[in-house]
Amino acid sequence: MARITDLVQNRVLPDQLRKPADKQQVNIFAMGDVGSTLLSGLFLLGGEWIHTIGIWDINPMQVERLETEYGQIAGYSSRCDFPGVVGLKREDFFQGDVAVFCASAGVPPIDHTEGDVRMMQWERNRVLVAEWVRQGVESDFPGWMAIVSDPVDLLCKEALLTARGIDPSWAPDRIRGYGLGVMHGRGCYYSRRDKRFASYEEEGRAFGPHGKGLVLANSITNYDDEISKDLTRKVVGANIEAREKGYKPFIAPAIASGALSILATITGDWHYSAVYMGDEEKGAYLGLRNRLTEEGTELELLELPEMLYSRIEESFHELCQLR
Numbered sequence: 001m002a003r004i005t006d007l008v009q010n011r012v013l014p015d016q017l018r019k020p021a022d023k024q025q026v027n028i029f030a031m032g033d034v035g036s037t038l039l040s041g042l043f044l045l046g047g048e049w050i051h052t053i054g055i056w057d058i059n060p061m062q063v064e065r066l067e068t069e070y071g072q073i074a075g076y077s078s079r080c081d082f083p084g085v086v087g088l089k090r091e092d093f094f095q096g097d098v099a100v101f102c103a104s105a106g107v108p109p110i111d112h113t114e115g116d117v118r119m120m121q122w123e124r125n126r127v128l129v130a131e132w133v134r135q136g137v138e139s140d141f142p143g144w145m146a147i148v149s150d151p152v153d154l155l156c157k158e159a160l161l162t163a164r165g166i167d168p169s170w171a172p173d174r175i176r177g178y179g180l181g182v183m184h185g186r187g188c189y190y191s192r193r194d195k196r197f198a199s200y201e202e203e204g205r206a207f208g209p210h211g212k213g214l215v216l217a218n219s220i221t222n223y224d225d226e227i228s229k230d231l232t233r234k235v236v237g238a239n240i241e242a243r244e245k246g247y248k249p250f251i252a253p254a255i256a257s258g259a260l261s262i263l264a265t266i267t268g269d270w271h272y273s274a275v276y277m278g279d280e281e282k283g284a285y286l287g288l289r290n291r292l293t294e295e296g297t298e299l300e301l302l303e304l305p306e307m308l309y310s311r312i313e314e315s316f317h318e319l320c321q322l323r
Contacts, residue, residue: 024143024266025096027054027088029132031062033250034148034258035102039085041259043070047081049266054088054096063087094141100262101159103128104149121150126158133162137170144174146265148258152179153209153274154322156285160276172283173297176265177274179210180287181257184272186235187216197231204231205302206272207288208315210257211236215311223305268292270300277316284319286312 026042028035035057042053057063070085093099105124129147136145147155156177163170184206191200203219216232218224242249257272264271274285275297289300304312 023049023051024098025052025054026050026083026098026100026262026266027056027093027096028100028102029056029093030101030103031055031057031059031066032102032104033248034104034254035100036066037251037254038100038102038148038258038262039066039070041255042263043073043082043085045259046263046266047083049263050083052084052086052096054086054093056088056090056093060087090135094136094139097143098146098262098266099136099141099143100146100148100258101129101132101155102148102258103132122154125149125151125155129155129159130162133159133175134166137163137166144176146262147175147177147274148179148254150179151209151211152177152257153285153287153319156274156276157319160285172276172280175276175285177210177285177287178257178261179253180206180208180272180274181261182253183210183214183216183235183257183287185252185256186238187231190231190234196227197234200231204228205289205300207286207312209274209287209319211239213315213318215308215315217304217308220302220304223308225307228308265292275299278320282320284316284322286316286319 026046028039028042031039035055039053039055042050046053055063055066064087067085067087070082073082074080075082103125104121105128129149133145145159147159149155156175159175160170160172163175187197187204187206188201191197191204197218199219199222200216203221205217205220207215207217214232214236216228216235218228218231239249261271261273265273268291270289270291272287272289274287275290277283277286291298
């Protein structure tokens, strides 16, 4: 048996990450399909922990529309405690506690149904995220950054390298990736539809990136390598399957990977996100269950079957080689 923490070396826990004593401001960068859907999730669910959601988009009319529409939502009791939604100027974006990156360039058209769609966005999105992070670090941003755009895990590493190029003390855990939540959600979806995968929802786990390299385990206690790999293939292929049906899947990613997982991070609950693993020069961001505590990021400690650990280790080393 092995533990996922065997991959951890020289972990640095930042002072900026903590379970908040007061409500926070969460700012969303780019209000496309994912950003605007993520806004809905945070608005409806985050009132206890978020006082303001700041929004920015290259199209000011989109910002004005969303600010107006959300300002016109009111509940019928004191239990409806919604955050305020305010439009931001680009130069003021990093005046908050959590900065969420949802910008994307070059998303393949719906009829593109071959290859790893997330990797097709890599070269253009890495330029966007580097520019965004540079602004944040140079603005002395005091909080942490959530990367939601694809490819999540690689953009996190690009963000870290950019930040450390400006401030070598920038802690890796101040950047976190949000793509694995929907892969877990898809695993649960298939576990309800196929009895071979039925154990996943209660006993299974997800590890690795949002796409190629994903590792699902049908069960931690009764691991079956063949069933787990079959489930992984179905989950990885769900994006292409949706595109073949004529639509781009963004609702489940925005809510499962985005809103729910970001809120869980803020509240200190267990969730799926990508955090930095390995040494400071050659490591990578790996998705797994974790939570944010007063001491920093706590990884879920599991005794893993050797076959499962080998799959995770292989995925991690592949991520370390990509850039």
